Amino acid sequence: MPGSKPPQVAEPCAPVPVSFRSGPWSKLLENGGYPPEEARQAALTVLPDILRYDRTQPAHYPNGRVPTDDVYSLRFAWLTNGKVPPSGLKPHDDLLNEFPYLGLPNP
Numbered sequence: 001m002p003g004s005k006p007p008q009v010a011e012p013c014a015p016v017p018v019s020f021r022s023g024p025w026s027k028l029l030e031n032g033g034y035p036p037e038e039a040r041q042a043a044l045t046v047l048p049d050i051l052r053y054d055r056t057q058p059a060h061y062p063n064g065r066v067p068t069d070d071v072y073s074l075r076f077a078w079l080t081n082g083k084v085p086p087s088g089l090k091p092h093d094d095l096l097n098e099f100p101y102l103g104l105p106n107p
Helices: 018-031 036-046 071-079
Strands: none
16 A cells, blocks of 8 residues: 555564473472472473474374374373373264264263
8 A cells, every 4th residue: 555654574582491481381290299300301392382293103192183082181191290090081982074073062
């Protein structure tokens, strides 16, 4: 548009130090029963908070996800250093082969 200003480009952000990123998670994991250094290492396995996927490995949490993965139980076992057992919930057995993939909700 004539006379308008060009869009401003944001300056790149400086990387956040690893100790700052892992600090809150480390404390949470320590409260869950991890020794301090194990808590730090465990926190760094999930930071930054992205879902990683290695095409050479099967797609199941934590390497990607499929709708039947019990991520809730796996994450709580991780947060508590194995003190919270799996919930026992079973995945849907009525998944569809096309979108929306998920079957009807449980009653």
